[in-house]
Amino acid sequence: xxxxxxxxxxxxxxxxxxxxxxALLASIVGRxxxxxxxxxxxxxxxxxxxxxxxPGTGRPFTLPxxxxxxxxxxxGGYAALSNLCPHLGCxxxxxxxxxxxxxPCHDGIFDADGAAVSGPPADEGQQLTRYQVVQVGDxxxxxxxxxxxx
Amino acid sequence: xxxxxxxxxxxxSSSWATWLASRVPIDLEALRHFSNEPVPNHLxxxxxxLGGTPALLFGVxxxxxxxxxxxxxxxxxxxxxxxxxxxxxxxFGWFIRSIHRWASHLMIAAVILHVMRVFFTGAYRAPRELxxxxxxxxxxxxxxxxxxxYSLVWEQLSYWGVTVAANLTDAVxxxxxxxxxxxxxxxxxxxxxxTRLFILHIGVMPTxxxxxxxxxxxxxxxxxxxxxxxxxxDKAPDEAARTYPFFPHHAMTEVIIGVGLAFALTCLAVIxxxxxxxxxxxxxxxxxxxxxxxxxxxxxxxxxTSLTFAVxxxxxxxxxxxxxxxIDERLRRRNTASEASVYVGAVAVVVLLVLTIWEAxxxx
Ligand code: HEM
Ligand code: FES
Numbered sequence: 001x002x003x004x005x006x007x008x009x010x011x012x013x014x015x016x017x018x019x020x021x022x023a024l025l026a027s028i029v030g031r032x033x034x035x036x037x038x039x040x041x042x043x044x045x046x047x048x049x050x051x052x053x054x055p056g057t058g059r060p061f062t063l064p065x066x067x068x069x070x071x072x073x074x075x076g077g078y079a080a081l082s083n084l085c086p087h088l089g090c091x092x093x094x095x096x097x098x099x100x101x102x103x104p105c106h107d108g109i110f111d112a113d114g115a116a117v118s119g120p121p122a123d124e125g126q127q128l129t130r131y132q133v134v135q136v137g138d139x140x141x142x143x144x145x146x147x148x149x150x
Numbered sequence: 151x152x153x154x155x156x157x158x159x160x161x162x163s164s165s166w167a168t169w170l171a172s173r174v175p176i177d178l179e180a181l182r183h184f185s186n187e188p189v190p191n192h193l194x195x196x197x198x199x200l201g202g203t204p205a206l207l208f209g210v211x212x213x214x215x216x217x218x219x220x221x222x223x224x225x226x227x228x229x230x231x232x233x234x235x236x237x238x239x240x241x242f243g244w245f246i247r248s249i250h251r252w253a254s255h256l257m258i259a260a261v262i263l264h265v266m267r268v269f270f271t272g273a274y275r276a277p278r279e280l281x282x283x284x285x286x287x288x289x290x291x292x293x294x295x296x297x298x299x300y301s302l303v304w305e306q307l308s309y310w311g312v313t314v315a316a317n318l319t320d321a322v323x324x325x326x327x328x329x330x331x332x333x334x335x336x337x338x339x340x341x342x343x344x345t346r347l348f349i350l351h352i353g354v355m356p357t358x359x360x361x362x363x364x365x366x367x368x369x370x371x372x373x374x375x376x377x378x379x380x381x382x383x384d385k386a387p388d389e390a391a392r393t394y395p396f397f398p399h400h401a402m403t404e405v406i407i408g409v410g411l412a413f414a415l416t417c418l419a420v421i422x423x424x425x426x427x428x429x430x431x432x433x434x435x436x437x438x439x440x441x442x443x444x445x446x447x448x449x450x451x452x453x454x455t456s457l458t459f460a461v462x463x464x465x466x467x468x469x470x471x472x473x474x475x476x477i478d479e480r481l482r483r484r485n486t487a488s489e490a491s492v493y494v495g496a497v498a499v500v501v502l503l504v505l506t507i508w509e510a511x512x513x514x
Binding site: 068087088106 | 314331335434436437449
């Protein structure tokens with residue numbers, strides 16, 4: 001009886017020791033593999049002279065980093081839309097004839113204001129992200145809020 | 151020079167066989183018995199040999215894959231260029247690459263057909279449930295091979311495929327965010343992602359597949375291949391009449407399948423060599439985007455349903471496939487002659503086919 005108990009305590013101690021060593025190892029490997037958190041930053045990106053977007057018009061601009069944003073000048077001022085599809089991250093493009101954005105990945109369609117009108121993004125009630133547009137003198141800047149790798 | 155104590159050296163026992171037997175002391179007779187599985191007669195027909203085909207093709211993939219790794223560079227800045235060089239400059243690089251690519255298509259098709267044959271013949275039933283589960287995992291790993299391998303090329307469709315898949319992972323409830331970041335290796339798809347996909351493709355998955363395959367084959371050997379009533383209605387008592395030995399008959403069948411595959415792969419590689427499309431461009435999604443044929447059904451499903459539902463339903467379907475033997479057991483507990491499994495299987499096949507064909511027609 002006594003040896004049984006001793007044996008049991010011994011096996012439990014060994015099992016607990018091995019389990020904690022395993023857990024420690026797993027958490028080290030997990031931390032090693034898991035990417036470090038990025039940092040949030042805002043930056044301003046030059047777009048164009050304000051005169052290129054007269055009131056009541058809108059057009060896509062190529063950003064210095066190669067991305068695209070559609071800038072529109074409406075009654076409420078300037079608005080800019082990101083071309084990143086909110087569904088699964090493909091890039092939408094503007095179709096002038098239809099006057100809407102198309103995402104080629106799962107046939108998502110967005111109207112000129114960025115609201116999804118058909119396809120999976122519409123099912124989810126999504127819309128294209130709006131950037132803040134800042135006017136400094138005669139120049140338009142986009143204010144980007146992004147997470148970057150460190 | 152004096153002889154030290156040891157086994158007496160006689161002319162016969164100095165042969166290499168005796169040398170080997172004493173250095174590697176295994177019981178050859180037992181090994182022969184264990185490897186010489188009695189094979190049921192129906193395996194004389196090729197439809198029943200589909201299980202061996204993916205195993206042979208995996209061998210082809212291991213050899214050609216290691217050869218590709220000699221020139222492939224797993225870095226977002228050079229991956230595409232290295233595949234281009236492999237295809238256009240390295241002697242026979244196009245050939246090795248094309249064989250690897252075609253064998254991947256055939257391997258995936260063979261695994262799917264093999265799973266179907268096991269399903270529709272009910273060969274997953276007790277006591278073989280565990281081996282069915284290993285089979286479902288093998289299918290999942292094989293699809294994973296196809297996905298990661300295609301991503302390595304780093305052409306436009308590779309890049310956008312990975313982007314969509316990583317964002318899809320994010321949509322998994324609770325753990326999705328962590329999994330997505332783990333796959334990307336950072337905030338967005340880039341060099342870290344490519345390295346991870348490469349390691350999965352040439353390290354983790356080959357190891358996993360080898361282990362699963364070893365377990366799969368061991369269980370097949372321990373249980374024997376399911377014998378069917380059609381071949382011995384009155385259960386001939388004599389095993390010898392119902393089966394034939396693995397060596398040399400079945401081994402010969404596999405050799406013939408292997409030769410046939412080698413011929414088919416060579417023809418396909420020469421007539422339809424692997425091509426290289428445009429290089430990945432994170433700034434622009436191409437107008438026509440589609441995955442490989444074996445993911446057409448998921449792609450169509452994503453277009454038809456909302457994101458969360460798509461993710462949950464695909465995950466749930468996979469889970470059902472995994473535990474199917476137990477569901478089937480419940481159904482048959484009420485009615486042992488129940489054909490429910492055949493109907494469920496037929497519906498699943500039709501749904502997958504319709505989604506696949508729909509996508510194929512839409513994208514062509
Ligand atoms: C077992 C060891 C394997 C190794 C070491 C390996 C290695 C590689 C390497 C280095 C590449 C990149 C070169 C290239 O794209 O041409 C590649 C591509 C690829 N692999 Fe594998 N692989 C293995 C198994 C598999 C398996 C089992 C499958 C599928 C069932 C597979 C499917 C693919 C595909 C579809 C590509 C893209 C082919 C292309 O268009 O070039 N691989 N593999
Ligand atoms: S990623 Fe745009 S519709 Fe799916």
